[in-house]
Amino acid sequence: MSKERKKWFSLNLRNKEQNSCGCSDSKCSDPSNKKEDGISQVFDVNMDRRQAFKKLTAGLVIGAGAVSSSCSVVSDEKSKEKSQIEWEEYFKGNYKLMSDEEKRKTVNRLVRSYELRNGKKINISSKDAENDVLFGYAFNISKCQGYMDCVNACVEENNQDRASQMQYIRIHEMEDGKGLNFGESDDTYYHEVPAAGHFYMGTQCFHCDNPPCVEVCPVQATWKEKDGIVVIDYDWCIGCRYCMAACPYDGRRFNWTTPEIPENEVNKDQHYLGNRLRKKGVMEKCTFCIQRSRQGKNPACVEACPTGSRIFGNLLDPKSEIRWILENKKVFRLKEDLGTEPKFWYFMD
Amino acid sequence: MTVLRNLIKDSLIYLTHGRKSYHIWMALLTFIMLIGMYCYSLQLEHGLSVTGMNDRVSWGLYISNFTFLVGVAAAAVMLVLPAYILKDIDFKQAVLIGEGMAVAALFMCLAFVVADMGGPARLWHMIPGIGVFNFPNSMLTWDVLVLNGYLFINISIPFYILIMRYQGKVPNPKIYIPGVFISVFWAVAIHLVTAFLYQGLQARPFWNNALLGPRFLASAFAAGPSLIIISLAVIRKFTDFKIEDKTITKIALVVTVAAQINLIMLISELFKEFYAPTHHSESAYYLFFGLQGKAKLVPWIWTAITMNVIATVILTFHKLRNNLTILYFACSILFIGIWIEKGFGLIVPGFIPGPWGKIAEYFPTPTEIGVTIGIWAMGAFIFSILVRTGVAIELGKIKFKK
Numbered sequence: 001m002s003k004e005r006k007k008w009f010s011l012n013l014r015n016k017e018q019n020s021c022g023c024s025d026s027k028c029s030d031p032s033n034k035k036e037d038g039i040s041q042v043f044d045v046n047m048d049r050r051q052a053f054k055k056l057t058a059g060l061v062i063g064a065g066a067v068s069s070s071c072s073v074v075s076d077e078k079s080k081e082k083s084q085i086e087w088e089e090y091f092k093g094n095y096k097l098m099s100d101e102e103k104r105k106t107v108n109r110l111v112r113s114y115e116l117r118n119g120k121k122i123n124i125s126s127k128d129a130e131n132d133v134l135f136g137y138a139f140n141i142s143k144c145q146g147y148m149d150c151v152n153a154c155v156e157e158n159n160q161d162r163a164s165q166m167q168y169i170r171i172h173e174m175e176d177g178k179g180l181n182f183g184e185s186d187d188t189y190y191h192e193v194p195a196a197g198h199f200y201m202g203t204q205c206f207h208c209d210n211p212p213c214v215e216v217c218p219v220q221a222t223w224k225e226k227d228g229i230v231v232i233d234y235d236w237c238i239g240c241r242y243c244m245a246a247c248p249y250d251g252r253r254f255n256w257t258t259p260e261i262p263e264n265e266v267n268k269d270q271h272y273l274g275n276r277l278r279k280k281g282v283m284e285k286c287t288f289c290i291q292r293s294r295q296g297k298n299p300a301c302v303e304a305c306p307t308g309s310r311i312f313g314n315l316l317d318p319k320s321e322i323r324w325i326l327e328n329k330k331v332f333r334l335k336e337d338l339g340t341e342p343k344f345w346y347f348m349d
Numbered sequence: 350m351t352v353l354r355n356l357i358k359d360s361l362i363y364l365t366h367g368r369k370s371y372h373i374w375m376a377l378l379t380f381i382m383l384i385g386m387y388c389y390s391l392q393l394e395h396g397l398s399v400t401g402m403n404d405r406v407s408w409g410l411y412i413s414n415f416t417f418l419v420g421v422a423a424a425a426v427m428l429v430l431p432a433y434i435l436k437d438i439d440f441k442q443a444v445l446i447g448e449g450m451a452v453a454a455l456f457m458c459l460a461f462v463v464a465d466m467g468g469p470a471r472l473w474h475m476i477p478g479i480g481v482f483n484f485p486n487s488m489l490t491w492d493v494l495v496l497n498g499y500l501f502i503n504i505s506i507p508f509y510i511l512i513m514r515y516q517g518k519v520p521n522p523k524i525y526i527p528g529v530f531i532s533v534f535w536a537v538a539i540h541l542v543t544a545f546l547y548q549g550l551q552a553r554p555f556w557n558n559a560l561l562g563p564r565f566l567a568s569a570f571a572a573g574p575s576l577i578i579i580s581l582a583v584i585r586k587f588t589d590f591k592i593e594d595k596t597i598t599k600i601a602l603v604v605t606v607a608a609q610i611n612l613i614m615l616i617s618e619l620f621k622e623f624y625a626p627t628h629h630s631e632s633a634y635y636l637f638f639g640l641q642g643k644a645k646l647v648p649w650i651w652t653a654i655t656m657n658v659i660a661t662v663i664l665t666f667h668k669l670r671n672n673l674t675i676l677y678f679a680c681s682i683l684f685i686g687i688w689i690e691k692g693f694g695l696i697v698p699g700f701i702p703g704p705w706g707k708i709a710e711y712f713p714t715p716t717e718i719g720v721t722i723g724i725w726a727m728g729a730f731i732f733s734i735l736v737r738t739g740v741a742i743e744l745g746k747i748k749f750k751k
Contacts, residue, residue: 090470187707215486238467240465254407257397282468
């Protein structure tokens with residue numbers, strides 16, 4: 001890709017490359033050799049310290065007799081294994097810093113844990129980002145009719161809490177003649193669409209290239225992957241909701257209570273950073289359906305849209321549809337003045 | 350160390366003995382704390398859905414109180430400066446109370462932050478070394494550092510002084526004066542950093558405002574010493590600890606100046622928001638006048654402003670300020686006014702309207718209020734213990750017997 005192109009996206013890709021491990025520029029000594037950088041060294045130490053911490057806590061807890069179930073002779077094998085998994089899971093590290101071996105172990109634990117609870121097999125992927133891929137999204141305002149099929153598909157695909165009706169996508173119904181007036185738009189409409197004299201516009205996580213939510217997280221539980229997807233490690237998040245306050249696009253959701261999904265509706269094709277089941281008190285958000293997009297598929301919302309208003313693809317592939325749109329349509333992004341560089345463009349026919 | 354062991358033993362004995370009113374006070378606080386703990390257990394079980402917070406307004410009463418109490422903690426130390434460094438003897442009695450208050454306020458701050466967490470069990474993720482500490486990128490990590498550092502300083506200085514007094518020795522200024530110096534700068538730092546926590550968010554125009562930090566300081570130096578004046582009045586009444594009128598009137602002067610500066614900054618803020626209102630002024634409109642018929646905060650903020658103005662006017666006139674009864678009244682309403690303004694009135698409108706203009710109102714639930722009151726009771730409990738022990742040592746009621 002030529003230099004002008006890079007500038008044209010206003011995504012400084014070389015700069016991004018250096019920041020891909022999420023630490024500040026000064027710490028990243030050599031971006032090409034990610035495993036050997038400062039983070040990795042810290043992480044090695046971390047693991048040792050964490051092991052020590054784990055043992056120490058184990059000593060304390062056993063002393064207090066609180067893990068009676070895990071050491072009790074009476075309890076059966078299964079509940080023993082369950083407690084063992086819970087124990088291991090509690091002390092695991094941040095996914096971003098895990099080695100492939102550790103990733104495999106935690107994935108196995110999660111799969112096994114689900115099996116023990118529900119008797120069903122799930123598939124959790126830990127597939128990394130591919131090289132030369134940077135995901136982007138475009139939304140055709142002229143085409144969207146507000147059917148909300150995208151919202152439904154998203155909820156089903158991503159195992160969102162049904163009780164609180166959590167939705168990553170918001171469709172804003174706007175009145176003709178008032179322009180893009182979010183203040184007067186309605187994102188909770190419930191009537192037949194398309195309503196006369198109205199047009200529709202969807203928002204979700206924009207996967208900013210310069211995401212404010214990532215900066216503010218005190219424990220680095222959220223970060224930008226190499227393919228541009230902003231992800232959350234649900235098991236590392238402490239639930240302070242600082243990222244929520246920092247997001248200018250209302251892209252993040254919090255599990256105010258334990259999410260509930262009927263067992264037969266659970267999407268069993270999961271990714272560790274994507275739609276695997278969450279717990280109460282952690283953040284979640286759109287991941288461009290990481291479990292699908294990393295397999296080369298479109299996100300659920302793109303596939304579900306009956307009007308073709310949603311376009312998803314690889315920004316680094318000059319032949320992709322998204323690139324064609326960016327090059328041939330008058331595209332714009334929302335709140336560009338904030339310097340967040342969303343990878344989510346809007347356009348009209 | 351036998352001195353330490355004896356100190357703990359003596360103070361425990363002293364703390365568990367007292368007049369009836371003291372016992373009733375402590376029992377009452379314990380009772381409220383138990384209610385708070387029960388409410389918190391509900392929250393642990395059902396998640397933060399038991400609070401009034403939601404995806405639209407994601408911080409509420411807990412973070413409001415946290416913000417306000419950081420100010421109280423910071424302000425306490427502003428009394429330390431004149432006492433130890435300017436050798437102003439009048440302040441010396443107040444200092445012990447001030448530092449006790451700082452410690453109590455910091456414990457409350459930490460409790461409020463933990464209460465607000467979705468996963469308090471995973472807090473170890475934040476411990477540097479074991480977890481991942483996103484320093485220096487996240488302002489929250491700065492806040493963790495400065496708050497805990499401040500707590501350490503404010504425990505160690507009075508502890509050193511008291512343990513020396515306990516043994517009947519004179520504390521060596523060469524040891525504690527450097528600590529005092531650090532703590533004064535640190536006090537400013539904790540409040541500025543806490544302001545930066547909000548100020549640094551481009552997503553929230555109501556907070557993303559250069560005046561936020563300085564205004565935090567001004568309001569803190571009004572509210573904190575106000576509370577100290579009220580506590581001094583109570584301590585003076587119920588103990589033999591001698592606090593002269595001069596001490597109180599001097600602290601009142603600090604309160605007055607801070608309250609005046611705070612009002613000037615308020616006028617500046619109001620001017621900016623309402624003279625040439627932009628899209629970014631909507632939160633202020635919501636706060637002061639309500640938007641689209643939603644106006645839950647309007648009565649609160651006008652109460653707060655009225656209290657602030659009345660208190661500042663009273664304090665400005667020497668005659669009124671030097672009358673202690675009127676002074677206590679002014680300090681009380683100033684404290685409440687700033688509590689509303691710097692808590693509720695600052696945090697909640699930051700989220701209203703939401704990023705897409707949605708106006709969803711927030712009001713705390715009884716459970717949330719229960720936890721909040723419980724934490725305040727805990728603060729009062731800690732403060733009572735610290736001050737009672739401190740005063741007893743100063744008065745020589747507890748002494749190390751060889």
